[in-house]
Amino acid sequence: MNGLTSVRALATLPVVTLGGDAVAHVKDTLFDTSAGRIGSFTLTGRTLLSGPLPRELPWPAVHCLGRDAVMVRDAGALCDLPRSAARRDAVRGRLLGARVLTDDGETVGTVLDVLVEGGTSGRLVAFRLAAQRDLVHGSRHRRHRVYVPRGEAVSLSGRTLVIPAHARAYVSDDLPGFTARVGARHDRGGGVAP
C-alpha cells in the first residue's frame, strides 16, 4: 500500500510482528527532515496505563506501514533509546505544531498534520497547516486548514519549518484537490509552479 497516511492517525497504531504479536503502540512519529521521511517512532506499552517505553522503532526496521498496523519483522526491531537523545530528538523531529515560514521570510502558519506515504517508503509528502488569512482563496469564513506539498527543500531549525516560496502555488484546502495538483505537477516532469 502506498496511500497517503496522516501522522496524527498513526498515534496509537499497534506495532505488530510478522508472527502476529503486538509488541507496542505508536506514541509519536519523529521525522528525519534531511532525508524527507519518517525517522523513527516513539512507543508506548500495550495497555492503557503502561506509559511510554524507553525504546524506539527506527524506520529502517519497519517492514511495512499500513492503515491498521505498523508491521515489523520481529520484536528485535525495537531498540533501546539512549536517555539523553530521547528528549532532544523528540523536540527536534516532531513536526506537529511547528511554525511554518517561506524562504522569503513570510509566516505561513503552523503545522497541524503531516501526510506521509505508507508501505515501505515513509516519504514525507505534505503538511496540513493552520494557515493565515493571506493564503486563503475564496470565502473569508472558511476554516483555513490547507495542504501544502513538501516542496523540494525542507529545512527545519528548532520548531520552525521553512518551505520554498513556490510551494504556496500548490496550496489546496481539500485532499483530493491537493493530490490532483501534485499529480499534474509530477506529470509535467516536476516543473515549477504554473
Place this chain on the structure above:
Amino acid sequence: MMLFSRVRGLPVLTPGEDADRVGEVRTLLVDGAPWRVTQVRIGRGRLRRGAVVAWNALRAAGPDMLIVRPAGGPEEMPPQRELLGSRVLTECGEERGTVLDAAFDPVTARIEAVLTTRGELPPDPLLGLGDHALVIRSGAAHHGV
C-alpha cells in the same frame, strides 16, 4: 475434512467398555509452519478446570466424538494460539476481517483452508498467528464465499 466449528462441543471419550466421558471440546489450538492442529482444549463442566490434550494423543477423531488414549493426559507444550475469532492482518498492515472457521484434515491435522469474513484463504499465505492477529501475505487473494 473437518471444520473447527463442527468439532466444538463434540464429546471426548476414553476407549473401553465403560467409555468414560472426559468432557467436551471447547476449541482447537493451532501452530504454524506447517499449519496444523496441535492441541484440543477440553471443557470438563462448570466446576472443574479445563484440560489441554495434544492432538497426537487422540486415537480417533470422528464426526461424532473424539477418543483419547487413556495415558494421554495433559502435557506441557509451548503456548499455542486460538485461530477462530482472531483478526486477519496483511504483512502490509491492513486488516482483512476476522477468522470465522477453518477446515483441517483429521488424520494429518493439517489446516487446509481458513474461512474469514472476507472469503476463504489457503494455508500457504499464512505467516504467523499471535496475540494480536493472524498475519497473511499481502498478495493473498481471497476466494469468494
